[in-house]
Amino acid sequence: MTTLIRNVRPYGEDPTDLYVRDGVLVDHVADPDETVDGDGLIALPGLVDLHAHLREPGGEEAETVATGSAAAALGGYTAVFAMPNTNPTQDSPVVVEHVWRRGREVGLVDVHPVGAVTVGLGGERLAEMGMMAASAAGVRMFSDDGRCVNDPLIMRRALEYARSLDAVVAQHAEDHRLTVGAQAHEGPVAARLGLTGWPATAEESIVARDAMLAAAAGARLHVCHLSTAGSVGVLHWARETLLPGTTATVSAEVTPHHLLLTDTAAEDYDPVHKVNPPLRPEADTLALRRALADGVIDCVATDHAPHPVEAKDCEWPQARPGMLGLQTALSVVTATMVTTGLLDWRGVARVMSEVPAAIAGLSDQGRPLTVGEPANLVLVDPDARWTVRGAELASIADNTPYEGMELPTSVIHTMLRGRWTVRDGKVKEL
Amino acid sequence: MTSDEGHIGLRHLLSTDGLRREQAEALLDTAASMEQALTGRAVRKLPTLRGRTVVTLFYENSTRTRVSFEVAGKWMSADTINVSASGSSVGKGESLRDTASTLAAAGADAIVVRHPASGAPHRIAGWLDRVGHSHTDGHVAVVNAGDGTHEHPTQALLDAATLRKRLGADLAGRRVAIVGDVLHSRVARSNAHLLATLGAEVTLVAPPTLLPAGVDAWPVAVTHDLDAHLTTGPDAVMMLRVQAERMHGGFFPSAREYAVRFGLNQRRADTLPDHAVVLHPGPAVRGMEIASSVADSARAAIAEQVTAGVHVRMAVLYHLLAGEDSR
Numbered sequence: 001m002t003t004l005i006r007n008v009r010p011y012g013e014d015p016t017d018l019y020v021r022d023g024v025l026v027d028h029v030a031d032p033d034e035t036v037d038g039d040g041l042i043a044l045p046g047l048v049d050l051h052a053h054l055r056e057p058g059g060e061e062a063e064t065v066a067t068g069s070a071a072a073a074l075g076g077y078t079a080v081f082a083m084p085n086t087n088p089t090q091d092s093p094v095v096v097e098h099v100w101r102r103g104r105e106v107g108l109v110d111v112h113p114v115g116a117v118t119v120g121l122g123g124e125r126l127a128e129m130g131m132m133a134a135s136a137a138g139v140r141m142f143s144d145d146g147r148c149v150n151d152p153l154i155m156r157r158a159l160e161y162a163r164s165l166d167a168v169v170a171q172h173a174e175d176h177r178l179t180v181g182a183q184a185h186e187g188p189v190a191a192r193l194g195l196t197g198w199p200a201t202a203e204e205s206i207v208a209r210d211a212m213l214a215a216a217a218g219a220r221l222h223v224c225h226l227s228t229a230g231s232v233g234v235l236h237w238a239r240e241t242l243l244p245g246t247t248a249t250v251s252a253e254v255t256p257h258h259l260l261l262t263d264t265a266a267e268d269y270d271p272v273h274k275v276n277p278p279l280r281p282e283a284d285t286l287a288l289r290r291a292l293a294d295g296v297i298d299c300v301a302t303d304h305a306p307h308p309v310e311a312k313d314c315e316w317p318q319a320r321p322g323m324l325g326l327q328t329a330l331s332v333v334t335a336t337m338v339t340t341g342l343l344d345w346r347g348v349a350r351v352m353s354e355v356p357a358a359i360a361g362l363s364d365q366g367r368p369l370t371v372g373e374p375a376n377l378v379l380v381d382p383d384a385r386w387t388v389r390g391a392e393l394a395s396i397a398d399n400t401p402y403e404g405m406e407l408p409t410s411v412i413h414t415m416l417r418g419r420w421t422v423r424d425g426k427v428k429e430l
Numbered sequence: 431m432t433s434d435e436g437h438i439g440l441r442h443l444l445s446t447d448g449l450r451r452e453q454a455e456a457l458l459d460t461a462a463s464m465e466q467a468l469t470g471r472a473v474r475k476l477p478t479l480r481g482r483t484v485v486t487l488f489y490e491n492s493t494r495t496r497v498s499f500e501v502a503g504k505w506m507s508a509d510t511i512n513v514s515a516s517g518s519s520v521g522k523g524e525s526l527r528d529t530a531s532t533l534a535a536a537g538a539d540a541i542v543v544r545h546p547a548s549g550a551p552h553r554i555a556g557w558l559d560r561v562g563h564s565h566t567d568g569h570v571a572v573v574n575a576g577d578g579t580h581e582h583p584t585q586a587l588l589d590a591a592t593l594r595k596r597l598g599a600d601l602a603g604r605r606v607a608i609v610g611d612v613l614h615s616r617v618a619r620s621n622a623h624l625l626a627t628l629g630a631e632v633t634l635v636a637p638p639t640l641l642p643a644g645v646d647a648w649p650v651a652v653t654h655d656l657d658a659h660l661t662t663g664p665d666a667v668m669m670l671r672v673q674a675e676r677m678h679g680g681f682f683p684s685a686r687e688y689a690v691r692f693g694l695n696q697r698r699a700d701t702l703p704d705h706a707v708v709l710h711p712g713p714a715v716r717g718m719e720i721a722s723s724v725a726d727s728a729r730a731a732i733a734e735q736v737t738a739g740v741h742v743r744m745a746v747l748y749h750l751l752a753g754e755d756s757r
Contacts, residue, residue, distance in 0.1 A: 183548075188644035192447060194548035194580025194619060197643055268556065269549030315526055315547035317578070 001418060002029040008038025008379060010369045012345035018043060020375040023418030027371045038379060041412055044349045046078025046376035048356040048365050050170070050253055051145070051224060051301035052326060054080070054111070056102060057095070058087025062397040063306035065102035065111060070394035071304070071326040072109040073421040076378035076411040079110040079357065079365045080326070084121070085146040091116035091127035093135040100137035107430040108421045110365065115139040117158045117169060121147045126158060133165040140361045143170035145224055146276075148206060150176050155210060159219035168220040168251075168359060171210050173231070174277065178202035183317055185263040185278040193266060195316065198278045200228040207231045211238035211250050218247040222359055225303050226252045227277040229287035236296050251359045253301035254288050256325055256332035261285075261401060271312050271319030272401050275305070278321075285336075292351060293342040299356040302329045306397030324400045327393050330380065331407035338382075339408060345382075364417075375418040384410035394427065440749050442555045442572040445581040446624035454590070454627055460745035461591050461738065468505065468741075479508035482751050485538040486575070487529070489515040489545045494712060494736060495575050495584075499542050502743035508751070511538075530554040531561065539751055540571040548578030571750035579614045584743055585711055586620035590628060591738040592731050593666055596707045602629030607659055608650075609635040609692060610670030610719055611681070613642050617711045618670055622650050635659055635692070639681045656692055660701050667702065668709040669694050669720045689718045699724040707731050 003020040010016065018038070019029040053059075054068035063071075065082070072080045082099055084090030090099060096113040103111025115132040119125045121144045132139040142162060149155040149171060162169050179202045184190040186197025207223055211234065214221035226232065231252075238250050257275060262282045265273035273279060291297040305322025312319050333352060337343040343351070357366025367373040387406045390398030414422035421428055438456045446454070468474050484503040486496055496512065503510035513533065526545075533541055541558075543551045551574040558570045576582040590601065597604055606625050612618040612634050625632045626649035633651040634641065645652060653659050660667075672688065682688045689695075694708065699721070702708075708720075708730045716722045725732060 186643045188647035191642035191644035191647070192619070194578050194616060196579070199643065269552045270556070310525065313525070313527055315545070315550045315553060317547045 002032045003418065004029060004032035004035045005038045005043065005379070006035055008041050008043045010043045011349055012042045012382065018369065020415070020418050023375050025369065025371050025373050025375050036413065040381060040383070041379040042345055042382050043369055044076070044345065044378050044380065045353040045366055045369060046378055046414065046416065047076045047330065047352045048079045048360070048362065049077050049302050049304070049326065049329070050081045050141070050222070050299065050356045050360060052080045052082060052304040053085065053306065053322065054082040054099070055306055056086065056099065061308045063395055065099065066106045067394055067396050068304070068326070069103065069106045069108040069111060070427045073414050073427055074394055074411060074425070075326040075328070076330050076380060076414055077109055077326060078376040078378070078414065078416045079112065079362060081112045081114050081141060081360065083143060083145045084114050084116040089116050089120050090114065091119050091121070093128065093131045096132050096137040096139055097135050108427065109416065112141070112360065113137050113139060114145070114170065115142045117142045117144045117149050118154060123147060123149060123151055123154060126154070126161060129161055129167065130165060133167060140165070140167045141170055141222070142167055143172065143224065145170065145172045148172050148174040148176060152209060152213065156213045156217060159214050159217040159221065163217060163219045166361065168222045170222040170224050171206065172224050173203045173206035173210065175202045175206050183274070184266045185280050187263060187281060189263045189266060193269070195266065200230050200280070203228055203277055204230040204234050207234045208238070211235070211242055214248045214250055215242040215246050220248065221250045223250065223252040225255050225258065225277055225301070226288070226297055227258045227280050227284065229284050232287055232291040232296055251298040253299050253356070254292055254297045255301060255303045256329045256336070257323060257401060259285055259289055259292070259336040260332050265401065266316070269316045271314065271316045272323065272399050272403070274316060274319050274321050275303070275323050276321035289336055289340070289342055292337065293347070298359065299351045300329065300333055301356065302326050306395045307399050308397060312399050322399070324390070324393060324395055324397065328388060328400065328402050328407065330411060331386070331409045332402070334382070334409040335407055375415055377415050378411055379413040381410045381412050382408070384408070386410050438749055441569065442551070443583050443746050443750065444551050444555060444572065444574045446583045446586050446620045446627070447581065449583070449624065449627060451627050454587070454624060457587055457742070457745045457749060458591055458594060460748060461587070461741040464741045464744045464748070474505050476506050478748060478752050479503065479506040482508045482539045483511065483537050484508045484540045484542065484747060485511045485513055485533050486542040487513045487533065487544070488575070490576070492544055492576070494739070495544065498736070498739040499575060499743050502740050502747055505740070506744055506747065508747065526550060526553065527557050530557060534558050534561070534570045538570055540573060540747060542573040542575045543577070544575040545577050548580035550577050573746060573750065576616055578616065580616050581620045582616040583620045583624070584739065584746055585617050586624040587746070588735055588739040588742040589621055589668065589709055589711070590624055591742050592709065592735045593707060595734065595738070596731060597665055597705070601625065604630045604665045605633070605662070606630050606666045606668060607633050607635050607664045608668045608670065609656060609694065611640045611672050611676055612636045612645070612670065613640045614673065614676065615670050621668065622648050626650065633659060633664070637682055637692070657698065660698055663703045664706060665703070666707040666709060667694060669714070671711060671713065672715060672719050685718055693719055693721065694724050695721045696723045699727065699729070702729070709735060711735070
């Protein structure tokens with residue numbers, strides 16, 4: 001199979017022709033099987049999401065590996081990490097292999113299951129990390145996401161143990177003792193609305209503690225969904241003072257919704273805006289954008305979290321936290337980072353593809369658009385604008401916080417190892 | 431507070447935050463005329479809301495608020511129906527949305543909601559406004575009778591009505607201290623906003639652990655020293671209830687220390703100006719937040735608050751359901 005993508009702009013730079021043969025970018029194909037007009041489109045390496053909830057097994061009323069993969073492909077992704085808070089939990093080789101196999105069967109995106117750090121996300125006993133790493137799923141990222149590994153001793157051991165597996169521990173940084181009953185960012189908005197506050201310090205204190213533990217263990221820590229300006233400061237301090245001279249690394253992701261939305265979204269008490277960590281004040285969103293542009297925050301991850309309508313169409317405190325993100329991520333990053341001049345398209349490729357692939361240790365994703373590299377790529381129309389409709393998204397659930405919002409940039413085509421998974425904005429099934 | 435139905439522009443009463451001064455004063459003036467209209471009547475019944483149906487939907491136990499709304503409705507000839515969470519399908523796990531839709535479809539003109547979740551009345555109002563209901567003019571009014579730790583607007587209105595009777599109709603410049611567990615108090619939130627809207631100067635008095643982060647954005651002053659504040663001679667002191675579960679939640683060391691530092695004992699009450707009023711939303715924990723001798727003294731307006739509650743709730747139902755024209 002050979003493909004010519006004519007006159008496309010890699011990273012938004014000068015137009016050129018891209019050739020693909022048998023899943024690999026090549027310098028020329030004399031008589032391509034198909035030709036795609038890339039006029040006006042930007043080519044980026046296929047996006048990599050370190051943080052999605054695909055809900056299978058156990059939550060199929062909201063999302064499945066199939067529908068989540070479709071949403072990912074339509075969002076321009078070629079690799080997605082599936083968080084382990086499934087039912088049963090992804091805390092054993094058999095469950096991670098199941099999710100990995102489902103991903104392969106669907107074939108729209110590489111699905112990499114994230115292994116649980118502790119059994120049942122209970123925070124007490126380490127899960128079988130080594131066996132998950134050795135399984136067909138080849139797990140290299142572990143997380144109890146949704147819950148923090150709150151016990152410092154368990155976290156220390158998880159970091160130490162993961163080091164021997166060349167794996168990274170992704171922490172949901174939230175000191176649960178400081179967030180009992182928490183519903184929204186602790187501040188003037190929550191105070192006025194009578195919603196129990198989720199203080200920034202609950203995140204920042206765990207980020208600081210974990211950075212210290214990682215430095216001492218020489219281990220690899222990844223901070224999930226960093227959400228406050230204070231956490232950015234802690235991250236900067238850790239890199240300046242804790243990590244030099246150690247083998248430890250500390251990376252961090254930010255979600256699109258924390259780049260765009262603010263805590264005032266709770267004012268109508270519609271829990272479509274309820275998320276954990278909560279939406280923060282504008283000063284935080286601006287600090288997060290700056291940190292992403294400066295490289296203090298390494299990458300963007302969606303925290304795509306589908307929920308059935310019953311879990312959202314209810315009272316705020318009863319609602320489940322989380323929002324859809326896979327199909328809107330690139331558009332939100334464009335709106336917050338590209339339109340504002342904080343990132344160019346090279347920068348977008350860095351924070352949405354290259355760096356997340358490197359953090360997760362993927363060798364075949366997040367690669368440059370050069371000859372000899374795997375043909376994982378996305379073609380986007382930077383000038384298109386589209387209006388988000390939850391019911392029209394590929395996910396089973398429709399809990400998007402961007403309902404009715406007009407966003408820039410459309411994903412037109414997505415290619416996974418030489419095969420189109422999305423053509424003209426439509427999923428191409430295997 | 432949206433839209434322009436009724437002459438004071440009130441479709442629902444969900445919070446005092448956002449209530450305009452002229453709306454608040456209209457409600458309070460109407461409450462005063464309700465009281466006058468009932469005075470001296472052998473039969474305390476006005477025809478105002480005949481044929482209208484008021485449903486009280488309570489997900490928390492409350493005797494005084496529920497009875498007050500029920501009496502308010504009955505004195506204006508409305509049909510009042512009480513639905514409680516324990517004795518209906520809500521106990522079987524029906525969603526709030528379905529319950530609200532059912533009540534609206536069954537003919538409720540107003541739904542008075544008490545709910546442990548902050549914002550629950552907002553949600554109901556949003557759902558019902560989107561659907562509309564054909565048996566009325568398409569509108570079901572929602573009244574917040576206390577939602578979580580958010581607001582309790584009719585409590586604030588009855589407190590203001592009581593203060594107006596004691597201190598005069600214009601509360602502008604009057605100095606009101608609100609003392610106690612502001613963090614968990616919907617009464618404090620509603621009062622802080624309403625009193626500020628009416629021009630009063632509000633001071634919250636509480637230990638830092640019982641004040642919400644972000645309280646500095648409220649239109650109030652804050653102090654942690656009750657004795658020091660009382661020397662400034664406030665016109666009214668409103669004592670908040672301390673719920674039993676807070677006493678063991680690490681918010682303050684002990685009930686004894688709380689009483690010593692924040693209780694309104696006789697010694698403190700004696701330092702108040704002669705005209706100063708003591709308010710308590712009830713039920714009071716006597717001996718802790720307020721001494722019995724103070725609660726039973728002439729400056730305490732606790733019984734007047736209850737009476738004013740009926741008149742204020744009549745005014746609220748009147749403005750939501752009847753409007754000026756049909757009066």
